[in-house]
Amino acid sequence: MSLELDRFLQHLRASLHLDAADAEPVLREINAHLEDRVADLQAQGFDRASAERLAIERFGDVRQVAREMCEAHQRPTWREALLAACPHGLVVLFFALGLSRNFPLLALAFAAITVVTFLFWRRGRPQWIYPWAGYSLFPLLVVLRLAVREVPNGFDSWLDAETSLQTGAETVALAVLFPLSWWAVVRVILEAARRDWLLASLMMLPMAVLSGWLLLLAPYGGYLWASPEDVAQFDPLMARMMLAVAVVVAVFFRFGARLLRFALLCGVALVSLAIINPIAEPGTGPAGLALRAVVLLGLLASPALLLLLLDGGPGSLWPPRGQSSGRAPA
Amino acid sequence: MWGMARREKYSGELLKGSMDCLLLALIGREPMYGYQLIREVERQSRGYLQFKEGTLYPALHRLEQDGFIQGRWERLPNGQERRYYSLTEEGEKALQAKARTWKSFAAAVNMVLRG
Numbered sequence: 001m002s003l004e005l006d007r008f009l010q011h012l013r014a015s016l017h018l019d020a021a022d023a024e025p026v027l028r029e030i031n032a033h034l035e036d037r038v039a040d041l042q043a044q045g046f047d048r049a050s051a052e053r054l055a056i057e058r059f060g061d062v063r064q065v066a067r068e069m070c071e072a073h074q075r076p077t078w079r080e081a082l083l084a085a086c087p088h089g090l091v092v093l094f095f096a097l098g099l100s101r102n103f104p105l106l107a108l109a110f111a112a113i114t115v116v117t118f119l120f121w122r123r124g125r126p127q128w129i130y131p132w133a134g135y136s137l138f139p140l141l142v143v144l145r146l147a148v149r150e151v152p153n154g155f156d157s158w159l160d161a162e163t164s165l166q167t168g169a170e171t172v173a174l175a176v177l178f179p180l181s182w183w184a185v186v187r188v189i190l191e192a193a194r195r196d197w198l199l200a201s202l203m204m205l206p207m208a209v210l211s212g213w214l215l216l217l218a219p220y221g222g223y224l225w226a227s228p229e230d231v232a233q234f235d236p237l238m239a240r241m242m243l244a245v246a247v248v249v250a251v252f253f254r255f256g257a258r259l260l261r262f263a264l265l266c267g268v269a270l271v272s273l274a275i276i277n278p279i280a281e282p283g284t285g286p287a288g289l290a291l292r293a294v295v296l297l298g299l300l301a302s303p304a305l306l307l308l309l310l311d312g313g314p315g316s317l318w319p320p321r322g323q324s325s326g327r328a329p330a
Numbered sequence: 331m332w333g334m335a336r337r338e339k340y341s342g343e344l345l346k347g348s349m350d351c352l353l354l355a356l357i358g359r360e361p362m363y364g365y366q367l368i369r370e371v372e373r374q375s376r377g378y379l380q381f382k383e384g385t386l387y388p389a390l391h392r393l394e395q396d397g398f399i400q401g402r403w404e405r406l407p408n409g410q411e412r413r414y415y416s417l418t419e420e421g422e423k424a425l426q427a428k429a430r431t432w433k434s435f436a437a438a439v440n441m442v443l444r445g
Contacts, residue, residue: 025403025413026387026391028411028413029364029387029413030387032363032364032365032410032411032412032413033364033365033383033387035410036365037365037383058383059383059384060382060383060384060385061384062384064384064385065384065385065387065388068384068385068388068389069387069388069391071388071392072388072389072391072392072395073391073395
């Protein structure tokens with residue numbers, strides 16, 4: 001295969017957002033088509049290089065082809081949509097039953113979610129697993145939060161020789177786990193984004209909505225340190241909020257257009273902010289609210305941004321536009 | 331020139347709307363691969379209908395996902411591979427339904443045009 005066709009197929013591969021098992025036959029078929037077209041054009045008198053350029057041009061905009069191909073392949077059934085909404089439904093149950101501070105049950109639920117994620121992440125990574133993967137990151141986020149709060153205090157006490165051996169060991173463990181957790185979170189998000197940044201954004205949705213919950217609990221010392229009664233007062237609100245997220249996730253899977261799907265994710269995150277912010281911080285002005293909205297949208301867009309930052313250039317998200325046209329033979 | 335561009339756009343929209351029906355009809359006659367379908371639709375319409383090449387494959391894959399057609403790889407003696415599509419039983423039914431709809435639609439438009 002020539003460099004020109006190879007480059008075109010590489011761009012198509014990068015834009016397809018399909019599993020390798022689905023993408024390979026698509027690329028093979030389109031390659032066969034382009035080779036047929038090139039052979040026809042050569043028979044009409046075009047040289048090989050011009051025939052290739054013309055074949056690529058006639059094939060059309062690679063982004064549009066990729067988008068339509070994704071829509072043809074990524075049309076999950078209602079069953080898959082419900083599977084995607086399942087972990088959100090589980091969180092709704094925790095809030096509705098007032099179990100949001102029941103640590104043993106929460107640990108069990110997160111362990112189960114992580115096991116399901118691990119199994120299906122390795123077995124073809126179906127689209128419905130991404131919301132599950134989002135929740136699997138929560139234990140790591142708890143470690144990060146603990147480390148940010150406890151490690152500086154722990155080291156200060158240690159230096160002042162006020163700490164016990166056990167507390168010192170916990171501080172060191174958290175300090176070691178901090179970079180490891182960061183690495184794991186970034187790696188999972190990046191791996192998801194490389195498959196499809198939109199699915200990675202879907203993975204981030206519970207973080208965006210539950211960050212509002214943490215905002216509600218901040219005046220009480222934060223989730224881990226607030227009293228169970230303080231935490232429980234927001235459970236009914238969060239149950240309704242997460243129910244809305246579960247419904248939106250199920251609907252997300254039935255939508256075709258990618259921009260509409262991303263808008264849906266942004267919409268539910270912004271609505272949650274609009275509901276929570278006046279309760280958590282009634283004094284926030286429009287500028288503060290707008291800033292929060294930008295941060296929230298940034299969180300949802302972070303997989304795409306991470307992809308741009310680490311994989312470099314807009315080509316990692318979209319292939320470059322425009323293929324030069326072929327010359328007519330003299 | 332402007333009128334020509336408008337006519338081309340109109341026929342493009344019409345073609346997009348009837349793409350599934352045309353593909354099912356062609357594949358219903360004999361198993362065909364993508365490039366062959368493009369040439370056949372052009373030949374049989376005497377050059378009037380031309381599929382946008384890139385949009386053909388998503389349409390084929392959509393029809394396959396819907397269970398109307400089935401693709402299978404074949405290797406030619408020269409080593410080249412092609413994916414031939416054939417109509418499924420469900421595709422036959424869909425073709426008949428789409429053809430009926432199209433004929434009724436065309437007849438209704440003709441009636442209005444004739445006045």
